[in-house]
Amino acid sequence: MRHRRLSRRLSRTTAHRKAMMRNLVTSLFEHERIETTLAKAKELRPVAEKMITLAKRGDLHARRQAEAYIRSHKVCSKLFADAKDRYQDRTGGYVRIIPTRRRRGDAAPMAVVEIVSPPAGD
Numbered sequence: 001m002r003h004r005r006l007s008r009r010l011s012r013t014t015a016h017r018k019a020m021m022r023n024l025v026t027s028l029f030e031h032e033r034i035e036t037t038l039a040k041a042k043e044l045r046p047v048a049e050k051m052i053t054l055a056k057r058g059d060l061h062a063r064r065q066a067e068a069y070i071r072s073h074k075v076c077s078k079l080f081a082d083a084k085d086r087y088q089d090r091t092g093g094y095v096r097i098i099p100t101r102r103r104r105g106d107a108a109p110m111a112v113v114e115i116v117s118p119p120a121g122d
Helices: 014-031 038-057 060-069 073-087
Strands: 033-037 095-102 109-115
Touching: 014 033, 014 038, 014 073, 014 109, 033 038, 038 060, 038 073, 038 095, 038 109, 060 073
Parallel strands: none
Antiparallel strands: 033 109, 095 109
């Protein structure tokens, strides 16, 4: 039973799981839309939203925390440059998960994870 277990193990060791999350977050901010399994997407959302919150703060400590997690300096710079203007009026819900299909090989539920863009009126 999984009583009081907060996260999914995703059939990986701790080091592999952390590395995979770092790679997924980096890819999400680089491409702004990725496709992955639904379980990975649900684990990815809180991490990605924390990175956007750090970017909104924008101070040196927040930048260093984000740089320690995101694998690419270019992607991190892009995130910090865009986040303040893009999400200043939004208090959360920066990442959207859209369930799409079942993967052909193992019938795993797939989902598209995308960064929510501001409304066109802004």
